[in-house]
Amino acid sequence: MIRRALISVTDKTGITSFAQSLKKHGIEIVSTGGTAKMLEDEGIDVTPITDVTQFPEMLDGRVKTLHPHIHGGILARRELKTHMEKLHAHQITPIDLVVVNLYPFQDTIAKADVTFEEAIENIDIGGPAMIRSSAKNHRDVTVIVDPADYARIIDVLAQDGGTDEALRRELAAKAFSHTAAYDSLIAQYFNRQVNIPFPEQLSLTYRRKEVLRYGENPQQAAAYYEEPLVHAGSLPTAVQVHGKKLSYNNINDSHSAIELIRSFSEPTAVVVKHTNPCGVASSDTIAEAYQKAYEADPISIFGGIVVLNRRVDRETASKLAEIFLEIVIAPSFEASAIEVLSQKKNLRILELSEKVNLDTHDSIKINSIDGGALIQEVDQKQISPENCTVVTDVQPDQKTWQELMFAWKVVKHVKSNAIVLTKDRQTVGIGAGQMNRVGSAHIAIAQAEEKADGAIMASDAFFPMSDTVEAAAKAGIKAIIQPGGSIRDQESIDLANQRGIVMVFTHLRHFKH
Numbered sequence: 001m002i003r004r005a006l007i008s009v010t011d012k013t014g015i016t017s018f019a020q021s022l023k024k025h026g027i028e029i030v031s032t033g034g035t036a037k038m039l040e041d042e043g044i045d046v047t048p049i050t051d052v053t054q055f056p057e058m059l060d061g062r063v064k065t066l067h068p069h070i071h072g073g074i075l076a077r078r079e080l081k082t083h084m085e086k087l088h089a090h091q092i093t094p095i096d097l098v099v100v101n102l103y104p105f106q107d108t109i110a111k112a113d114v115t116f117e118e119a120i121e122n123i124d125i126g127g128p129a130m131i132r133s134s135a136k137n138h139r140d141v142t143v144i145v146d147p148a149d150y151a152r153i154i155d156v157l158a159q160d161g162g163t164d165e166a167l168r169r170e171l172a173a174k175a176f177s178h179t180a181a182y183d184s185l186i187a188q189y190f191n192r193q194v195n196i197p198f199p200e201q202l203s204l205t206y207r208r209k210e211v212l213r214y215g216e217n218p219q220q221a222a223a224y225y226e227e228p229l230v231h232a233g234s235l236p237t238a239v240q241v242h243g244k245k246l247s248y249n250n251i252n253d254s255h256s257a258i259e260l261i262r263s264f265s266e267p268t269a270v271v272v273k274h275t276n277p278c279g280v281a282s283s284d285t286i287a288e289a290y291q292k293a294y295e296a297d298p299i300s301i302f303g304g305i306v307v308l309n310r311r312v313d314r315e316t317a318s319k320l321a322e323i324f325l326e327i328v329i330a331p332s333f334e335a336s337a338i339e340v341l342s343q344k345k346n347l348r349i350l351e352l353s354e355k356v357n358l359d360t361h362d363s364i365k366i367n368s369i370d371g372g373a374l375i376q377e378v379d380q381k382q383i384s385p386e387n388c389t390v391v392t393d394v395q396p397d398q399k400t401w402q403e404l405m406f407a408w409k410v411v412k413h414v415k416s417n418a419i420v421l422t423k424d425r426q427t428v429g430i431g432a433g434q435m436n437r438v439g440s441a442h443i444a445i446a447q448a449e450e451k452a453d454g455a456i457m458a459s460d461a462f463f464p465m466s467d468t469v470e471a472a473a474k475a476g477i478k479a480i481i482q483p484g485g486s487i488r489d490q491e492s493i494d495l496a497n498q499r500g501i502v503m504v505f506t507h508l509r510h511f512k513h
Contacts, residue, residue: 001162002142004073005097007039008032008049008065008127010104011147016042018099018150025157027097032064033057052093065126074098074133078140097153098134099144102127102182106228109189116193123186128179135179138172139165145178181205185228197364198375204366209236215248222248233353234258238329241338243348249274250305250327250348257307258329258352260413263382264309269293272305276433280410281426286310290319292426297447305329309354312337383408383506389484392496392503396479400456404481404504407458412510418460419444419468421452421477428455438467445475454478460510462486466495473499483509 005027009015012035019029019039031039032049039046049064050056052073057064073095076083087094103124108114134143142163144153149171156163163171184203191199206225215222224246226236235255240246246254257272264282269290271279278300281292286308294301306320307329317337320328327348328341341349363378385401396404403422411420414432419440421429429448431440437459445452453476462485463469469492472480480496484505496503 002027002096002157004028004030004093004095005099006030006049006065006070006074006095006130007099008035008130009099009101010124010127011101012038013147014150015039015099015147016044018147018154019044019046021154021157022097025161030095033061062125065130068092070095070130071133074130074141075137076140077137095141097142097144098130100127100130100134101145101147102131102178105182105189106185109185110229119189124182128182131175131179135172135175138168142168143171143175145175149174181207181228197377202373202375210245212248213245220248224248224251233262235352238350238352241333241349241351242342243327243344244346246327246348253305254307254327254329254350256413257305260410261307261309263409263412267310268308270307271297271301272307273300273303276415276430277410277413277427278304278430279427282406283425286312287316287319290316292424294319294323296427297430301325312341314340317341379412379510379512381508383508387506387508388481389505389507390502391484391489391493391505392501394497394500394502396502396504400479400502403456404458404479407456408481408506411458411460412512414460414512416460416511416513418510418512420458421445421448421455422458423451423455428452437461437463438471441468441471445471448475452476456481458482460512462489462509463492464488466491468492469495469499469501469503473501477501480504481506483507485509 005022007015007019007029008031016039022029023044028047030047030049030052036046036048053067053069055067069092072087072090072092076087076094078084103122105122108122109119131143131145134141156167184205187203205228207228208223209226210224212222212224214220230236235251235258253272253275256275257270260277260280261268261270266282267284267286267289268282269286270277271293279293279296281289281296283289283292290308301323303324303326305327306325309331312330312333314334314336317340321340321344325347327350329350329352331354332351333349338349341347363380365376365378367374390396406425407420407422410422410427411418414420414430417434417437417440419431420427421444428451429444431443434440434443448455455477457472457477457480459482462483464486465488469480479502481504484507493503
């Protein structure tokens with residue numbers, strides 16, 4: 001039976017109608033500060049928190065609910081005679097319903113000009129304490145942290161006159177998740193402030209965006225989560241304008257494609273299958289870039305994910321519509337392009353801002369393992385010709401440098417061991433995920449066929465021996481870009497010199513597992 005409710009909310013969505021419904025059920029409402037004023041202004045009778053505590057709010061509102069008359073009323077176990085006698089002795093009235101949501105810490109730190117002092121003042125103390133007390137004593141107390149639950153509680157009150165323990169336990173679980181996420185976000189903020197990227201105790205906060213039909217395979221349950229402070233330009237911020245809901249594999253592949261296309265400023269198209277690129281191309285227009293990406297591997301693109309970094313016009317849309325694709329992602333689409341693409345009922349069309357705001361502390365990659373997790377910074381370091389060393393007698397000309405940089409951007413996003421062949425800012429062969437490097441080279445060369453002649457080769461890690469250079473030479477590769485660093489580098493350099501191949505060391509490895 002609910003006789004007394006405490007309401008103290010920052011998010012006041014729906015709170016007036018909810019409080020009115022509580023009053024209709026004869027429930028007394030105790031409230032704090034701004035919430036109390038709002039309810040009183042709406043003509044709802046409210047008992048101010050200071051009437052309960054017999055103590056004024058103090059320290060600019062930092063202390064108002066941290067009082068035995070509040071927490072005693074929440075935490076008392078109704079079935080224990082000693083608890084109830086203590087309440088009676090100290091004139092404490094039980095509180096049966098607690099409706100609390102917290103200071104907007106997340107919104108505060110999301111502001112570009114937020115100061116540390118402002119962030120500190122938006123750390124809620126009394127709110128989490130009341131939520132935790134209520135959730136702990138859920139056998140007797142109902143706790144609500146989400147306005148979406150108001151209607152449910154009103155329905156239960158109307159039908160049953162009160163909540164049962166099963167519902168209270170469910171709401172308690174939600175409440176503990178709420179405070180855990182809130183505290184985790186604060187911890188992450190403080191760790192960034194004092195430059196601790198890998199704290200001893202790691203707590204991460206994610207918000208469920210959607211429950212998916214299944215995971216990688218139909219027998220696996222799955223859900224899609226986003227960060228509370230999700231970055232503009234990251235996949236969860238995409239707006240779907242057409243097509244079926246995204247699947248687990250769609251999301252995973254789209255993420256891989258988006259990561260790759262961020263490396264390019266010129267009009268570029270990326271095609272991904274099973275998290276590996278199968279076609280990447282840049283050109284003067286986005287329509288030309290897509291055509292080249294398609295021609296890079298017209299077989300593997302079937303059922304693929306296409307990401308473009310320019311507005312899609314009707315010409316590009318018409319080309320995209322010629323084959324079966326799972327998803328097309330771009331910053332925007334002309335109305336005529338949407339008209340063309342939406343004729344394919346199941347094609348997912350996503351608009352995704354080009355704006356990306358990443359730094360090394362926010363950008364971490366998490367790999368779950370049995371019993372733990374591996375955490376690392378995202379591989380974001382870029383190179384330029386100035387960072388590289390030409391280790392062969394033959395020097396690259398300006399066009400070759402341009403192609404070397406293009407190939408290096410692509411190979412970074414191919415699963416190791418990775419070899420990428422490119423020509424005229426177009427991938428012509430990709431060897432991914434092999435157990436030895438020369439095996440990846442043979443796959444890329446076989447895919448390229450005659451296009452390998454005069455192409456550029458990029459390798460994500462050094463050559464342990466010269467066999468990859470030998471394969472490149474036989475295929476007619478004219479230049480190779482690789483990290484260098486093998487104890488047998490000189491063998492590869494000597495062979496490249498013998499065959500007239502340019503070789504450039506980046507001094508930077510791009511393993512991707």
